Amino acid sequence: MQIGFIDFSKEERNKILATLKLLGTQTALDELGIGVIRDAYADILFPGISTIQTRAKYFVLIPYLFKRAANQKLSSGRAVHKWLTANEDKMVETLVRNSDSKETGIIGKNALKQKRAVKMKPSSIYWNGLRTFEIVRSAGISFSAACNVTWSSAQKKNEAEPKTDGDSFDDMTAGQGNSVLFSPILPDYDFEKTAAITLTRKEAEFLADKITKALLSQNTLFAFLIEHKLNCNSFDEIPVDILAHEMRHDYLLAKDFSDFIIGAHIRYNIIFSNYQDEEMVDEFNSWRTMFVNRDFDLAAVLDRISCNYATVKFCADFLDSVYKNDLQAMDEMIIAREKAVKGDRAKLCKPNEYQYNFDRPVHFYRLDFRFGTAKTIIDDIIKGLEG
Structure with a gap:
């Protein structure tokens, strides 16, 4: 099948090309439509960063x-x-x-x-x-x-007269x-x-100065990591205790959501495998045991950002089914959610067309809110400063 589009402008064309490029990577999959939450927190924590950026240069x-x-x-x-x-x-x-x-x-x-x-x-x-x-x-x-x-x-x-030695510029x-x-x-x-x-x-x-002082990026986690030259290995390893209050609050909300939504993606793989992937079943049981015994405030996560009603309802209903351990309700809502998000491309609705890959479960990773890309930019800046 060939995909085409009307080339109205360079910017529209590049948006489409970026989307097509992301569709070719596993990390871009969003079967359950939680991208609006992921991207909102990414913009809070790492503004100006996109997943297709490669180096700070x-x-x-x-x-x-x-x-x-x-x-x-x-x-x-x-x-x-x-x-x-x-x-x-x-x-x-x-x-x-x-x-x-x-x-x-x-x-x-x-x-x-x-x-x-x-x-x-x-x-x-x-x-x-x-x-x-x-x-x-x-x-x-x-x-x-x-x-x-x-x-x-x-x-x-080129048209202006040359300025004399006595002239100056305010800017x-x-x-x-x-x-x-x-x-x-x-x-x-x-x-x-x-x-x-x-x-x-x-x-x-120059880049460190701009990122730490620009209105939209100052006082963000991205600026903090650059300012303090913190080269963390993963999103989960960011030293929360030294973050300012609001920054710490946003980071923990994002981290909590990542810990929560991974359960829905694990369950998605169980359904997709026709309940045959025993490793995913074990993963889900372990996840649920840990999750129901911890504090999680979904309302706080969603109140911090703008989010459509359908996504809010899915998250709330999934959370309710987790606490009740109602697997049937959980699976039905996951199937319905993918259909609502993906339409005819929903894998769970077409078991004869899409085949589950036991070696590569779908979306089996925690969200890092573009930290992977931000880390590369941070690494480049820190190395440059030290060089």
Whole structure:
């Protein structure tokens, strides 16, 4: 089966490409429709981070390329757009050549081997993060609009009379043409020839400063881990006792929800296996024994975020069935929930079409709310600061 879409705009196209890419990974599965809760807490704890980001370097490479584009005497915003995307492709070879062969996360590395370019460019993947961390200074500006502003600012700069020695700027970026779009970060090396995927100390200091001071990311868990140079191995290992009160509260609510919803996913696998996966049965029994003997406040979890009624009801009904140990009601609501979320693609409603894989249960992992991606960004920044 082929999937198609109407290409209305670059941003809409990239949203669809991102969705299709995520559908190819196990971690993107959301049979029970809890993604709205997962993503809401991810935005609270790790704002500006998305699961398809790979390395921190792109948060500085994109501003570098915009600055270079402004000096190309291009004919329009569309020409700026074309120049940027072409040079993002060229950067792949530069990053591969100058990075250690063991380094991962270079976008387009595999495509380069096949002599092709990736469809989704780093600028699309990182644009929301650039705005969140106020690296892009206009909060709501799109990539295409930024290209137009870059061209327009460059035109005005070229047409303006040179300033005399007695003139000055109130804003340190006011006289830099297009760089008013970005917080000032200029490379102190020839990035187009010598950039590696790792951060320089200057770049790491810049990113640490932006993330810990930007309105939408300051006072978040993400900023805290960077500020204190905490390189935790997993979401569960974050040192809760040293977190500020509100931050600790949000982290514990997210962690509680992860501990809760894993039970629904375990039960999903039991149903999907036609009750034949004994390991999942044992997992569920162990989970329920531990869960019913601990405190859990679902209302507190859901009150912290915006969530649709159907998802709230499913969570509440599942919790009630867990406490009552009503397995029949539990299984019926899980089957109904997947059907409501997935429609004709619901696996539990088509046992003859979808086959359970005993070696790879579905969604058998605890939510980490994008911590895995955030950890990579944090690691890059910490290494850069120490370097």
